[in-house]
Amino acid sequence: MTLRTQNPLAYHREVRLIDEAATVSLGQQLAQRLSAPQVVYLQGELGAGKTTFSRGFLRGRGHVGSVKSPTYTLVEPYEHLAEGPVFHLDLYRLGDPGELEYLGLEDYLSAQAILLIEWPERAAQQLPRPDLEITLALSVPAIPAVTAAVAGRIATVRASSEPVLEGLGGA
Ligand SMILES: Nc1ncnc2c1ncn2[C@@H]1O[C@H](COP(=O)(O)OP(=O)(O)O)[C@@H](O)[C@H]1O
Ligand SMILES: [Mg+2]
Numbered sequence: 001m002t003l004r005t006q007n008p009l010a011y012h013r014e015v016r017l018i019d020e021a022a023t024v025s026l027g028q029q030l031a032q033r034l035s036a037p038q039v040v041y042l043q044g045e046l047g048a049g050k051t052t053f054s055r056g057f058l059r060g061r062g063h064v065g066s067v068k069s070p071t072y073t074l075v076e077p078y079e080h081l082a083e084g085p086v087f088h089l090d091l092y093r094l095g096d097p098g099e100l101e102y103l104g105l106e107d108y109l110s111a112q113a114i115l116l117i118e119w120p121e122r123a124a125q126q127l128p129r130p131d132l133e134i135t136l137a138l139s140v141p142a143i144p145a146v147t148a149a150v151a152g153r154i155a156t157v158r159a160s161s162e163p164v165l166e167g168l169g170g171a
Contacts, residue, residue, distance in 0.1 A: 009133055009158035013165040016139060017153040023049045023136075026155055026168065027056025030132070033164050036084045036112045039128050041120040044136035046092075049153050050118040053134060054088050057116060061086055070118070075103055085113040091122040100126050133158040 017023045034040075040057075042050040055067040062081050070076045070090040078086040087108045094100065100123055108115055109128065120127055139152040159165055 009130065009160055011160070011162045011165055012156055012158045013168055015155045015157060015168050017049070017136075017155055019152065020049075020052055023052045023153060023155070024056035024059070026134075026157075027053040027058075028060035029168055030134075030157070030164070031057040031060025034114060034132070036114050037109070038114045038131045040114065040116050041130040041133045042116060042118045042136070043120070043133065048136035048138070049155075050134075050136060051090070053136065053155075054116050054118070058086060058088070061114070074099075075108075085111055086116065087111075087113055088116045088118075090118040092119040094119075094122045097123065097126055130158075131160060132164070 015026055017026060030040075042053060044050055051067070051069045058067050058078060061078070061083050063078055063086075067088070068076055070088055071092065074089060074091065074094065076088045078088065085108075089103075091100075105126070117127065117130075120130070135156045135158075136153050137156075139154045157165060157168060
């Protein structure tokens with residue numbers, strides 16, 4: 001705990017993600033570099049690619065099968081992965097702060113797990129600080145003719161140490 005406060009996310013990399021597959025690949029690469037416990041914040045507008053990243057991440061942790069967006073359930077647990085549990089949260093629809101407690105946040109945190117958290121800003125006061133932060137944005141400014149689907153994305157990855165960022169690529 002002390003380490004976290006002394007070790008903010010001082011290192012960052014920008015990664016160009018030309019298409020959906022590149023977003024999946026970035027998730028997969030990072031999944032293979034982290035060991036639990038780990039809190040990962042996923043930031044960016046609706047449609048930026050947070051769930052797509054999570055899909056790649058879960059695949060990188062050995063999950064086979066589909067990945068459901070936790071939009072309505074708020075949390076989707078992946079508890080039987082060989083490399084340890086991953087909890088995928090989407091707090092966009094979080095109501096009052098007490099709801100997080102009800103969802104079992106404390107249990108996830110004590111489970112030697114990895115937490116992937118979309119919309120962490122909805123519960124800023126109750127969440128632990130992130131060990132890794134991914135911010136996704138459209139890679140071109142808003143031009144009417146360029147829709148989100150073809151725009152590609154830029155990911156900014158922030159970490160507390162440099163090795164986790166080395167050689168990250170979008171493909
Ligand atoms: N690098 C990318 N380039 C273009 N489209 C992408 C990219 N990454 C993801 N997408 C697309 O963006 C859309 C929204 O993604 P999603 O992961 O659901 O966003 P979020 O969870 O941030 O709301 C999906 O249709 C997905 O295929
Ligand atoms: Mg999402």
